[in-house]
Amino acid sequence: MASDRVPRRVGVVGYGRLGQSLVSHLLTQGPELGLELVFVWNRDPGRMAGSVPPSLQLQNLAALGERHPDLVVEVAHPQIIQESGAQILHHANLLVGSPSALADQATEQRLLEASHRWDHAVFVARGALWGTEDITRLDAAGGLQSLRVTMATHPDGFRLEGPLAAVRSTEHRTVLYEGPVRGLCPFAPRNSNTMAAAALAAPSLGFDRVVGVLVADLGLADMHVVDVELTGPPGPTGRSFAVHTHRENPAEPGAVTGSATVTAFWRSLLGCCQLPSRPGIHLC
Numbered sequence: 001m002a003s004d005r006v007p008r009r010v011g012v013v014g015y016g017r018l019g020q021s022l023v024s025h026l027l028t029q030g031p032e033l034g035l036e037l038v039f040v041w042n043r044d045p046g047r048m049a050g051s052v053p054p055s056l057q058l059q060n061l062a063a064l065g066e067r068h069p070d071l072v073v074e075v076a077h078p079q080i081i082q083e084s085g086a087q088i089l090h091h092a093n094l095l096v097g098s099p100s101a102l103a104d105q106a107t108e109q110r111l112l113e114a115s116h117r118w119d120h121a122v123f124v125a126r127g128a129l130w131g132t133e134d135i136t137r138l139d140a141a142g143g144l145q146s147l148r149v150t151m152a153t154h155p156d157g158f159r160l161e162g163p164l165a166a167v168r169s170t171e172h173r174t175v176l177y178e179g180p181v182r183g184l185c186p187f188a189p190r191n192s193n194t195m196a197a198a199a200l201a202a203p204s205l206g207f208d209r210v211v212g213v214l215v216a217d218l219g220l221a222d223m224h225v226v227d228v229e230l231t232g233p234p235g236p237t238g239r240s241f242a243v244h245t246h247r248e249n250p251a252e253p254g255a256v257t258g259s260a261t262v263t264a265f266w267r268s269l270l271g272c273c274q275l276p277s278r279p280g281i282h283l284c
Contacts, residue, residue, distance in 0.1 A: 010035055010269075011069040011092070013061065013084075014076030015052070017255065018097065021262045022073060022269065023052065037271065038067040045074065063092040073269060074098060078189040082107045085122075086114035093277050095123045095269060096284075099196035103185035103207050104279070115131055117277040123275070123284045125268040127195040128226050128261045130245045135230065138200040140229035143232040143241065147202050149181075149195045150227040152215035156254040157224065160185040169216040177214040182207035188214055190256050194226055201283055224249040224258040 010026060014020055019042070039058040042048055043212050053144055057154040058064060064072065069092040074080055078101035083100070084157045088094050089111065102108045102124070104281055115122050126132040129149075137142045155169045160176070164187040167176050179185050183205070195212035201208060217225075232241035249258030274284040 008034055008036060008273075009068060009070045010039045010059070010273075011039040011041070011064055011067060011072045012037065013041050013072060013074045013080060014097070015047050016075065016257075018075040018257050018262055020051070022075060023267065025266050025281075038069050039064060056148070057123070063112075064088065071095060073272065075265070077183075081111075083095065086110045089114040089120045089161070090118050091120075091123065093121045093123065093272070095125060095272055096187065097125050097126075097127075097265065098193060098262060099124045099200060100189045100192045102183035102200065103182045103192075103196060106163065110278075110282075113280065115281070119277070119279060120279045121125055121272075121275070121279065122281045123272040124197060124200055124281060125265050125284055126197050126201075127247055127264060127268075128194040128224065128247065128258060129201065130228060130247050131243070132197065132227070135201040135228075136234065136283070138230070139204050142204075144202055144204060144230060145233045145240065146211070146229075146231045147205055147209075148211040148213065148227075148229045149198045149270065150213040150225075150229075151176045151194055152214060152217045152220060152227075153223065153251065154218060154227045155216040156218065156221075157182055157191075157251065157256060158188065158214075159190045159256055160188050164188060164214075169218065172218050174216045175213060176216055177212065179211065181207050181210045183213040184212045184214060197283065200281065202256050208258070221253050222251060224251050224261075240263075 039056040073095045075097040078098040081101035197206040199210040228245045249260045251258040
């Protein structure tokens with residue numbers, strides 16, 4: 001039987017811009033909210049020097065169980081989820097900040113198995129995805145026929161791998177990828193998380209039928225733009241229900257994470273701490 005114990009002891013995996021913001025919030029606001037930061041881990045421990053108290057620095061991720069966390073927050077890289085997600089679930093609930101990792105079916109299956117085996121929840125932060133609850137409700141009601149997510153920013157804001165890394169933006173606006181989200185995630189693991197969240201919000205379509213579009217736009221030096229377009233099946237008149245949202249998220253030049261996303265992630269952390277610990281994958 002799943003436990004309804006509210007998480008109180010929190011560990012953070014990753015100390016980039018998002019991790020630094022979460023650690024700061026947990027140290028300054030956590031105590032009044034009943035949250036205690038119990039460790040911070042980063043692939044490069046030197047990055048924590050001078051800013052994270054030595055007592056909170058975790059040198060070996062495999063030893064996280066010694067800190068007895070209730071919730072572990074991943075804000076590092078999809079590879080961490082792929083390699084260590086199941087192990088983390090042995091000890092605690094897991095808040096995934098890199099949902100693109102779940103485009104790998106073997107990783108998703110390992111997380112689900114570990115979640116049920118150890119009776120811990122996998123929470124996924126919605127990040128920059130606007131209208132998550134509406135998408136999920138529409139999908140559950142059978143009213144979702146297509147879902148398309150376009151993410152555009154300056155080329156300096158991308159961290160691309162494989163064949164996408166070789167694509168050069170020769171025009172003012174260049175479409176780098178258009179197709180199933182599952183095919184994009186391995187080559188843009190840090191720039192496809194909003195699309196991955198959309199695939200999880202609409203399980204009837206999933207990673208194979210939600211369309212992701214990645215656009216390099218030289219005019220977006222300080223902004224990430226996310227467009228979400230969805231349609232329902234044709235009604236009696238032949239017309240379809242349709243929604244198009246346009247989100248402009250200010251970002252520092254070259255930054256992977258926009259300013260509003262940092263705030264949204266903190267709200268996701270607080271939100272999942274109020275939810276019961278039940279096995280499975282849940283957006284928050």
